[in-house]
Amino acid sequence: MVTRNERTWVDTTRSTPRTSQYAGAADRTLRVLIWKPEHSGSLPVLLMAHGFGGLPEKFDAFARTVAAAGFVVAAPAFPLTNDNAPGGHDAGFRDFINQPVDLSFVLSQLLQASRTPPDPLAGTIDTAAIAVLGHSLGGTTAVGLTRKACCVDDRVRALILVAAAVPLADAFGSDAAVIDLPTLIIQGTADQSVAYTTAPAYYEHIGPPRFLLGLIGVDHSEALESQVEPPLPAREATQRASITFLDAVFRDASARFRATLSDFAAAGDIVRSDPGETS
Numbered sequence: 001m002v003t004r005n006e007r008t009w010v011d012t013t014r015s016t017p018r019t020s021q022y023a024g025a026a027d028r029t030l031r032v033l034i035w036k037p038e039h040s041g042s043l044p045v046l047l048m049a050h051g052f053g054g055l056p057e058k059f060d061a062f063a064r065t066v067a068a069a070g071f072v073v074a075a076p077a078f079p080l081t082n083d084n085a086p087g088g089h090d091a092g093f094r095d096f097i098n099q100p101v102d103l104s105f106v107l108s109q110l111l112q113a114s115r116t117p118p119d120p121l122a123g124t125i126d127t128a129a130i131a132v133l134g135h136s137l138g139g140t141t142a143v144g145l146t147r148k149a150c151c152v153d154d155r156v157r158a159l160i161l162v163a164a165a166v167p168l169a170d171a172f173g174s175d176a177a178v179i180d181l182p183t184l185i186i187q188g189t190a191d192q193s194v195a196y197t198t199a200p201a202y203y204e205h206i207g208p209p210r211f212l213l214g215l216i217g218v219d220h221s222e223a224l225e226s227q228v229e230p231p232l233p234a235r236e237a238t239q240r241a242s243i244t245f246l247d248a249v250f251r252d253a254s255a256r257f258r259a260t261l262s263d264f265a266a267a268g269d270i271v272r273s274d275p276g277e278t279s
Helices: 056-068 089-114 137-147 166-172 198-205 233-251 254-266
Strands: 002-011 028-037 043-049 072-077 125-135 158-162 183-188 210-215 270-274
Touching (some): 028 056, 043 089, 043 137, 043 233, 056 072, 072 089, 089 125, 089 166, 125 233, 137 166, 158 233, 183 198, 210 254, 233 254
Parallel strands (some): 043 125, 125 158
């Protein structure tokens, strides 16, 4: 059984800027959904970052599946780019520059909760097993958090990018000296919002361990945001790839991830794999 709970955490050290439709605020309020299986002991964490006009609720089916596989999944609603943002998310696009630090803040709150009985999260999080998944503009945010000198958070041990708007990450400035961050890039070849070609280009830009899954004929959002059950093939593929990748990183299950990639390649999807010298 998987439960979903909601928290609201307020970062009083940073402000929410004004937009053409919103007066701004002296702090940053982050509403966070958390999915957790009924399980004793500490679990790896997957922190998810939504795209422009996204919401954590749009991840519900995907997040429930990942949580059922033995993960704590958490997803914040970013202050100005979520679908219910004050003044409308269209006016808040530029706030993505502040979102990597939002993720760091949420991660700190999660880890604090895991260390604080009688919080329901107490004892449930493996602090050495933290991954981030970013979708679309959330992928830009995740790149900032993990690979840009301005914002890198070395608590993150693995990265998944789904239909990520990687070129926008230039706004964060220079790359950090990131070493051995396992990265899975998932992109649909029919994406009408972010060109598929950006995915193999970013694969070439980063070092190993790196993996690319190109889903043939898949557009921008159904791989994560579809709520249909049983899942659409695109979401089922993203779930399977993500879970086996995370199990490979955190549970020494590399053989199963290699088999998963082989299955995708045999089915006609695009697969590139560079595990590096240690795998």
